[in-house]
Amino acid sequence: MTDNLGISNLYENDISEIAQSIRRFLDEVIQKDKLVLPTLKMSRHAIKGLSEIILTGSGQSFYTAQAMAHNTEMLTDLPTYAIPSALLKGTRGVLYRDALVIAISQSGENADTISAVKRAMGNSAKVVAVTAKDSTIAKMCKSKVHLTDCDTSLCTFQNEYLAVAMLSMYLGEALGCMSKINTSVSLRLAQMLPGKLSFTPNSEKELQNVADFIGKFDNIVFCGYSTDEALAQAVAEKFRLIAGKTAFALPIYDIAQSCLELKNTLIVPIVSNSASTPIVMPYIDAIKYSCADTIIYTTKNIAHDCEITDGTVTVDDSIPLFNPITLATVLQQTILELEVNTISISNSDQSA
Ligand SMILES: N[C@@H]1[C@@H](O)[C@H](O)[C@@H](COP(=O)(O)O)O[C@@H]1O
Numbered sequence: 446m447t448d449n450l451g452i453s454n455l456y457e458n459d460i461s462e463i464a465q466s467i468r469r470f471l472d473e474v475i476q477k478d479k480l481v482l483p484t485l486k487m488s489r490h491a492i493k494g495l496s497e498i499i500l501t502g503s504g505q506s507f508y509t510a511q512a513m514a515h516n517t518e519m520l521t522d523l524p525t526y527a528i529p530s531a532l533l534k535g536t537r538g539v540l541y542r543d544a545l546v547i548a549i550s551q552s553g554e555n556a557d558t559i560s561a562v563k564r565a566m567g568n569s570a571k572v573v574a575v576t577a578k579d580s581t582i583a584k585m586c587k588s589k590v591h592l593t594d595c596d597t598s599l600c601t602f603q604n605e606y607l608a609v610a611m612l613s614m615y616l617g618e619a620l621g622c623m624s625k626i627n628t629s630v631s632l633r634l635a636q637m638l639p640g641k642l643s644f645t646p647n648s649e650k651e652l653q654n655v656a657d658f659i660g661k662f663d664n665i666v667f668c669g670y671s672t673d674e675a676l677a678q679a680v681a682e683k684f685r686l687i688a689g690k691t692a693f694a695l696p697i698y699d700i701a702q703s704c705l706e707l708k709n710t711l712i713v714p715i716v717s718n719s720a721s722t723p724i725v726m727p728y729i730d731a732i733k734y735s736c737a738d739t740i741i742y743t744t745k746n747i748a749h750d751c752e753i754t755d756g757t758v759t760v761d762d763s764i765p766l767f768n769p770i771t772l773a774t775v776l777q778q779t780i781l782e783l784e785v786n787t788i789s790i791s792n793s794d795q796s797a
Pocket of ligand 1: 550
């Protein structure tokens with residue numbers, strides 16, 4: 446592989462930036478083994494009065510909202526919905542005083558999300574922003590969780606997801622749904638995430654082979670269930686934008702036979718949570734039965750427990766809450782391997 450432009454190094458830096466920004470964020474919110482969110486100006490009384498949570502955002506930030514909705518519901522035991530900010534800004538009656546709107550925005554400047562926050566505030570709902578410090582949305586909201594700065598769009602999903610996960614854990618503890626011991630074990634597991642995000646030359650070589658394989662297909666359809674459905678959407682967009690591939694996402698239960706029979710199409714299921722495997726495995730079996738070629742992105746334990754022995758890319762396990770972070774990173778690393786390929790080819794084309 447030629448790389449006269451030093452592009453591989455650039456990408457290595459990008460991926461290691463994800464680990465660094467996760468570490469920086471955790472250093473700020475974990476103090477003496479406790480979760481502290483000093484910019485969250487909500488009393489325990491106000492948290493206990495909540496009746497529902499709405500996660501909102503636009504584009505990639507909406508995918509984070511969707512990916513976290515089920516987990517936030519699990520952590521807080523409150524009905525939780527993900528609504529795109531472009532929809533939320535136009536609603537009338539969804540928002541009540543005891544609803545909490547969590548507005549997610551990497552830049553804090555997205556026009557739809559700003560309007561959705563205004564709408565929520567106008568209806569007297571409580572609003573917490575998960576966004577960049579000093580941004581418009583941060584300034585609008587009394588309560589916020591600041592995202593760590595990151596130079597590349599590769600960190601967006603991981604940074605936002607982790608921030609909303611920490612916020613949800615904090616709310617869960619205040620609501621009495623999460624014990625102190627559970628929180629402290631989860632925090633320790635979160636601190637192990639940066640260590641799980643490095644790629645050895647060996648794993649990079651394997652991903653390079655996967656990328657070579659993926660590169661042969663005209664279309665890629667990512668699919669998943671619940672959180673993984675959102676992860677599939679986030680990743681498909683990055684495959685389109687970064688690698689210029691024709692990539693789409695579907696809920697795994699919507700992968701119809703007609704889709705499996707598409708020519709030159711690779712179906713890529715993503716499975717991050719072992720609790721969903723009873724639902725997901727029949728679909729994966731159907732996909733494997735109908736398509737000779739699939740690649741499943743999952744964790745080592747899930748692959749082992751479900752006896753998925755071939756055609757997998759696996760990551761080290763964490764708790765289901767954090768697995769999407771490692772899976773998103775390995776999927777992005779695959780894109781970068783594809784991208785280096787594409788650029789190498791156009792380089793040699795130019796010199797020919
Ligand atoms: N095209 C961009 C997306 O790439 C981005 O994900 C979205 C949300 O941006 P932010 O997270 O800054 O609110 O805005 C636009 O739609």
